[in-house]
Amino acid sequence: MSSKHMKHVLTWLRLSHQSVAILLAAMIGIFSAFGAGLIRIGVPWARENFIQSTSSFMKTELILFLFPLFGALATYIFRKMIDKELRDGQGIAEVMVSVQEGRGRIPSKDLFINTMGSMISLIAGLPVGSVGPTIFLTAGLGSLFSTFTHVSPMKARTYLSCGAAAGISALFNAPIGGMIFALEMILGEYRSGYFSLIIVSSFSASLTSRWLFGNVPVFTVPPYTMYSMWEILFYALLGILGAFLGLFHSHVFHNFQKYWRFTHLPQKLILFVSALFVSFFGLLTPLIYGGGFPAIEKALMGQLSLTLMLSLLFLQLIGNSMVLSAGFFGGIFAPILFTGAMLGGSFGMMMQLFFPTIVSQPGAYALVGMGAALAATGRAPMTAIVLLFEMTNDYRMILPLMITTVISFSLRDVFDEYSIFTMKLRHHSKYKWVAVRKYH
Structure with a gap:
């Protein structure tokens, strides 16, 4: 959709640019919650099903031992298929680069490559984290919304940060933590202009995640207390x-x-x-x-x-x-x-x-x-x-x-x-x- 067509749509719907921005931020949060759920639920499901399907003819201990080796083979084949040498910094660092370069864009090809490659590593049981790939995925979703709506580079940076905040919010059931993460680590600065959209995106992601998976955080934490000031x-x-x-x-x-x-x-x-x-x-x-x-x-x-x-x-x-x-x-x-x-x-x-x-x-x-x-x-x-x-x-x-x-x-x-x-x-x-x- 071109900028001219977008302007006609806004005029017909009688929506201000700020109203559209808030609506897009909410949509980024909702889609990000589904994206975070894909990694949070899909990876353990795929891993457990693969282990169960092979345990009938192979010991579980041997399966677990061979899994990382299968992951190495799959990653090598995947890299050969995409024929792409990814630079260091893929993940959270890559999101930082996208923001600080001023473009606020993550290519859809990079989004697909990183998500699929990370899922291979996670399913194989390699000691890598799922948070970084989740943030890259949700920030990439924010970038896709920016590309679709043809917004300015400044607004694109904001939507990308909205996606990053939504990823943390959905994964840890922590909407305030997601907002702070986006401001502190991704944008690297605190400006009032970012707050409203990032808050909306983080809130909508947390709300959607709770609707999908229940009000359950990643970790079950017992009640703690300090028994002595020492x-x-x-x-x-x-x-x-x-x-x-x-x-x-x-x-x-x-x-x-x-x-x-x-x-x-x-x-x-x-x-x-x-x-x-x-x-x-x-x-x-x-x-x-x-x-x-x-x-x-x-x-x-x-x-x-x-x-x-x-x-x-x-x-x-x-x-x-x-x-x-x-x-x-x-x-x-x-x-x-x-x-x-x-x-x-x-x-x-x-x-x-x-x-x-x-x-x-x-x-x-x-x-x-x-x-x-x-x-x-x-x-x-x-x-x-x-x-x-x-x-x-x-x-x-x-x-x-x-x-x-x-x-x-x-x-x-x-x-x-x-x-x-x-x-x-x-x-x-x-x-x-x-x-x-x-x-x-």
Whole structure:
């Protein structure tokens, strides 16, 4: 539809441009909720059905071991079919580039490639996140609406951000967290002109998601409380550990990227080797497979041992960095939450061993650890505080969340100004200006 035809339609319907913008924002939120549901429900359904259909002639343990290898083969064939070398930054970083370049557009081909490639990785059980692909998909839907309505680049940036906010809102049942995420991480600035449309999109996505899947968040979080104000000191210490976890995670990811380039190995061999490592990791603990949401929930419930949480922390961090830098599709957002939950849960359990009269709920430290990791690794303190607060709906945890995330973010900022998303872009001369831009 051309701009001229759109003007005639608006005149006939007697709708102002602002009314149309609000209507489009609501539609982006609704469609984004369905898109988020496709990944949230479709991937586990496809994986479980594939396992059940093959378990009649193959042991489940063997199926789980071979799944990542099948994923490597499928990804290699998919890359050959599309004949496209995707640059580093596909996912949340790519959405940042689309916004900051001023065009606010995600090509529909990239949208299809990233969504299908990420679903292959997730179904194969590779340690990649589903949040990043979901955000890319929902932001891409916002971009499609911009293309269809022929809006200005400024409005296109807004609609793309509306889609990103809707993705977080629908996935985590957190409309305020989705709004903050879009403003803090995607747009990188707070302007009153963006608020109304992003709020409408985030609200409509959350409402649609609740209608589709019920008022159920991604994680089941028990009620937490602080039994002693002395725990504030422990949470502050967790913030310091979270800052160093963020630095470590970012540099491990970057070093794997450099390592694969240094080896000059064929793409198919790099995919196979990284998938084989994941298969062996899975022999140690099946909780490493996939985005890790079941393991996070167990940590929040206090159902994992100290040794297992420490093992999962390093296996997920290494596995996610290895497979994404090798060329698999997928996200980093969920693995950041995963490593933070394991760090916080193991730290809380150790504090409980030494101070049983002060620390009674190690799961609370797993929750706050997620905020610390997101603040440090993703450099998104406001998103971390609001998103995790909405997940608990408990004001008693807001003080530990605030203190831990602020300390984690501030200390990380002393050592490195890049997030793990922008770090992937700083070595590309074309996109370096996006990486060094102060988002927070």
